[in-house]
Amino acid sequence: MNSTRIIVLLVAVILLVLLVLYANPMISVSNISYKTTSTATGIFMDIKNNSPRQLCLTGARLLDDPQAMVEIHQTVEPSPGFYKMQKVDQVCTGPFGTIKLKPGPGGYHIMIMKPLDPKGKTLELEFNGGKIKHQVKIP
Numbered sequence: 267m268n269s270t271r272i273i274v275l276l277v278a279v280i281l282l283v284l285l286v287l288y289a290n291p292m293i294s295v296s297n298i299s300y301k302t303t304s305t306a307t308g309i310f311m312d313i314k315n316n317s318p319r320q321l322c323l324t325g326a327r328l329l330d331d332p333q334a335m336v337e338i339h340q341t342v343e344p345s346p347g348f349y350k351m352q353k354v355d356q357v358c359t360g361p362f363g364t365i366k367l368k369p370g371p372g373g374y375h376i377m378i379m380k381p382l383d384p385k386g387k388t389l390e391l392e393f394n395g396g397k398i399k400h401q402v403k404i405p
Contacts, residue, residue: 292317293393293400300404301369302381308339309376309389309404313365322358323365325392326376328384329401335379336389343371351377 298311315321328334339351349371357374359365367375376391378384384404391400 292398293321293391295391295400295402298402298404300384302383304381306380307378307382307384308369309378309384310367310369310373311402313359313367313391315359315361315363315365318361320358320360321363321365321398322356322394323391324356324395327390327392328378328387329390330387331382334382337377337379338374339377340374341369341371 292315294314294316296312296314298309300310301308309326313321313323323338326336326338328336337353338355338357340354340357341349342352343349354374357365357367365374367373369375376389387404389402389404391402392398393400
């Protein structure tokens, strides 16, 4: 094989690899669930980072109700057997990692600060200080 064919083949392989790497969306969301109480609604999900860079969830808003206050919370145990929710600024994952928003001690979730049925509503997730946005329809 001559050197021109080798170079063309290498360029084709590199382009194919880049296409495969970047054809996938940078963020994918699965396992969406929620729990509504008399005062608020917690949203849980797995957020997969399909990129080679750190990804930080830094905010969310409910597009169907722009006035709704939405925060990221963590369930903490300040003293044995006593749990409370604490607002956090961000939840991060490394390259190709997953942010797991789940109920329970130590778990993170998105909190809508009022009771509502979020089924069918659209939540806009903000990452890296709002530089990246991803919309999620709640099933």
